[in-house]
Amino acid sequence: MKIDMTYGSGGKQTGDLINQVFLKHFNNPILNKLEDSAVLSVSGTIAYTTDSFVVTPLFFKGGNIGKLAVCGTVNDLSMMGAIPKYLTAGFIIEEGADLEMVESIAKTMALTAKEAGVFIVAGDTKVVEGNGGIFINTSGIGEIIKGDISISGCKQGDVIILSGNLGDHHAAILSERMGIENEIASDCAPLHTIAKNLLDDGIEVHCMRDVTRGGLATVLNEAADQSGVSVEIWEDAIPVSREVKGFCDILGLDPLYMANEGKMIAIVKETDANEALEAVKRSPYGANARIIGTIQEGKGVRMKTKLMGSRTIDVLYGEGLPRIC
Amino acid sequence: MKIDMTYGSGGKQTGDLINQVFLKHFNNPILNKLEDSAVLSVSGTIAYTTDSFVVTPLFFKGGNIGKLAVCGTVNDLSMMGAIPKYLTAGFIIEEGADLEMVESIAKTMALTAKEAGVFIVAGDTKVVEGNGGIFINTSGIGEIIKGDISISGCKQGDVIILSGNLGDHHAAILSERMGIENEIASDCAPLHTIAKNLLDDGIEVHCMRDVTRGGLATVLNEAADQSGVSVEIWEDAIPVSREVKGFCDILGLDPLYMANEGKMIAIVKETDANEALEAVKRSPYGANARIIGTIQEGKGVRMKTKLMGSRTIDVLYGEGLPRIC
Known part of the structure; x- marks a missing residue:
């Protein structure tokens, strides 16, 4: 009807x-x-x-x-x-x-x-x-349950944990629109358990953000801006599935700017980093979590590339993918 | 831009x-x-x-x-x-x-x-x-601040107060769409002061509802259904401005089914009725308030007409005016 x-x-x-x-x-x-x-x-x-x-x-x-x-x-x-x-x-x-x-x-x-x-x-x-x-x-x-977690709470020395592969939601939506048949599925998932695991384990969490529209690049720039710090991430450490990587290579997409719907970053005290990684991995939605970088003095976001170069990562300009969420 | x-x-x-x-x-x-x-x-x-x-x-x-x-x-x-x-x-x-x-x-x-x-x-x-x-x-x-006000709280003997004229918002929107020039303006207004006046004055309020999509007819039917009572209203007592009445006569509209955005009903204990009316009238948005009927045993909504007849008032069927709010 x-x-x-x-x-x-x-x-x-x-x-x-x-x-x-x-x-x-x-x-x-x-x-x-x-x-x-x-x-x-x-x-x-x-x-x-x-x-x-x-x-x-x-x-x-x-x-x-x-x-x-x-x-x-x-x-x-x-x-x-x-x-x-x-x-x-x-x-x-x-x-x-x-x-x-x-x-x-x-x-x-x-x-x-x-x-x-x-x-x-x-x-x-x-x-x-x-x-x-x-x-x-x-x-x-x-x-x-923990009141001081904030996008402006990142501190020098903190470690950045990403809860899993980038780009799945974006690639899944784009595949549907373009009629491309592949195995890529949206990562859309509730992240309450990952957040709760971190807090239950007593991790000193300074900032958490889900990585949606604008992608990891935009979220990290917001954190750097609002906290008055700089962010360094390591290209080698950022997880992207083989299927999504192939999809991006063909279409010229950068996973750093792609939307996700079941991924988050947790920015935690350096000495809690490994315990925090374990807490995130306890949830099935965090199974492929990685430590991807650190918070430093300065401003902006920089990425150490696989070839040991360094490039500035800006926020998303332009339209990304319209109506991605 | x-x-x-x-x-x-x-x-x-x-x-x-x-x-x-x-x-x-x-x-x-x-x-x-x-x-x-x-x-x-x-x-x-x-x-x-x-x-x-x-x-x-x-x-x-x-x-x-x-x-x-x-x-x-x-x-x-x-x-x-x-x-x-x-x-x-x-x-x-x-x-x-x-x-x-x-x-x-x-x-x-x-x-x-x-x-x-x-x-x-x-x-x-x-x-x-x-x-x-x-x-x-x-x-x-x-x-x-008062926790027991409910659409299912109407009691036999209660009195129904309407905060002012019906139909203004509906008629204003329809006039704009039809390109009819007149003086009718939407009644769109915040009703927090009327509600607070009633509670501050210690009125025994059993139910309050704003009279929006579906009109007074639909709201009163919901109150009757949910409270297991019947509603009687008096056609003579229901305020409609001269402009809106003229507009309705020409277009064959019934103010009982027209949407409002700054009108409410308060259903109060019989003995508090006059004090309640005064409390509503203290707000400029309630200046033309009236007692329009009572709650009785039974079910459904009936209206005593100007000719002393009685007719059943059903909920709104069909589309009313699309995209009215």
């Missing part, structure tokens, strides 16, 4: 869509009350964030827009040293979208939320003209 | 847009940190909600999409007996949108947030193909 403009009216059809799709899958006592707002008990200091998702195609190897929408917000909360607790979900559906497709996306969101230990407690649905697409906004609340 | 896909890349241009437009206007110490999440101290029980806004045209008499996006979420929080505190804002901008237009919307959001006493503490920007439009999602957190 196709969704038409009546489903966005706020009347009978909107109610049916909410009941038959969203409440059915997101089902929990808070959401089910259908009040104007969810009512929650939270304690202490919270992390609060939002992200919109506009990826095309909606379904790709390794996930779909719904999985992205839950992971993206769960990860933003986790990176602040918070345990993700509650999400909201706002759907903007284009006329002509398949009801079954929307339900399949909602089902994935429910499964991913379960894995990440969060409840979807409030939602909203709008319908607009278009070609059957869907945009999803999620916001999220988490309870902070 | 026109916004193109590079502004959604997560790189340099996204950063410029955030700095030059959003940080400039939303400017506050929490947002300015630009972490993956905002860090907040909240206490006790909170209300948490989300809403997406897709209204066309983006600018209309009485407001724009940015004013709607702040008021909508502020109102959803206020209706739960909460003091609105923090908002997030997610922008999905269509390619070709004017940077000046986006800035003008952001400016209105900042002004409205100031009026409502809330801070915009986290945001996100995406760019998609299209014709220069914009979608905005807001989520919000409020601190609950």
Whole structure:
């Protein structure tokens, strides 16, 4: 069945869509009350964030827009040293979208939320003209367990850990769009366990960031700027799968600027580096983690190349890949 | 200047847009940190909600999409007996949108947030193909000061107060679309003061709801359903401005099904009715408030007509006016 403009009216059809799709899958006592707002008990200091998702195609190897929408917000909360607790979900559906497709996306969101230990407690649905697409906004609340983790917290001597291979999400989306058949799947995943492992092990974590739009290059530049330090990374140490490397070589792409949806960096005290690496590797999503560089005095990001040269790594200029997340 | 896909890349241009437009206007110490999440101290029980806004045209008499996006979420929080505190804002901008237009919307959001006493503490920007439009999602957190207000809390004998004239927002949007020149302006407004007046005065409020998409008819049906009661309203008592009444007569519209963006109902204990009406009227946005009906045993919504007949008022079927908010 196709969704038409009546489903966005706020009347009978909107109610049916909410009941038959969203409440059915997101089902929990808070959401089910259908009040104007969810009512929650939270304690202490919270992390609060939002992200919109506009990826095309909606379904790709390794996930779909719904999985992205839950992971993206769960990860933003986790990176602040918070345990993700509650999400909201706002759907903007284009006329002509398949009801079954929307339900399949909602089902994935429910499964991913379960894995990440969060409840979807409030939602909203709008319908607009278009070609059957869907945009999803999620916001999220988490309870902070370690409060001083910050993009401005990097200190000279710190060690940078990357949780795994770069470029998988970007390469998977681009492959779908170009109709290239390969085995590359998006790395889209919730990173709450990696973050929690680090904190549970008492690692002195100074900064965590998920490596999404703009790629590792952009994230590291933000860290250098905000912390007033320079970053050195080692080309040899940065993990990229053989398939993605081949894909990049053919298309002239640089994994440093490619988007990921299940990768993070943790910038930790030098003496905690090896313990931190072990903590990250305990999660299946961190199995291929590496120490990739250090924080130094100065400014900007530099990479020691395989040939022992050194080059400046700037932020992403231009468009990268549009609608990557 | 026109916004193109590079502004959604997560790189340099996204950063410029955030700095030059959003940080400039939303400017506050929490947002300015630009972490993956905002860090907040909240206490006790909170209300948490989300809403997406897709209204066309983006600018209309009485407001724009940015004013709607702040008021909508502020109102959803206020209706739960909460003091609105923090908002997030997610922008999905269509390619070709004017940077000046986006800035003008952001400016209105900042002004409205100031009026409502809330801070915009986290945001996100995406760019998609299209014709220069914009979608905005807001989520919000409020601190609950009276915890038992609920759409399922209406009790037999309760009195229903409507905060003012019906239909203004709907008629204003429709006038813009049809190119009809008239004086009708959207009623778009934050309702936090009306809600707070009621609670400050110690009124026994059982239910509050803003009267948006689906109109008064749909809201009252939800209250009747969820509370297991019936609703009686009095046609004579329902305020509609002369301009909107004329507009409705010509186009065959029923104000009961028209969307509002600055109107609410409060369902209160019978003996508190007159005090409650005074509390609502103390806010300029409630100056034309009326007692419009009562809660009774039974089910459904009935209206006593001007001719002393009675008719059943059902929820909105069909599309109402698409993209009204």
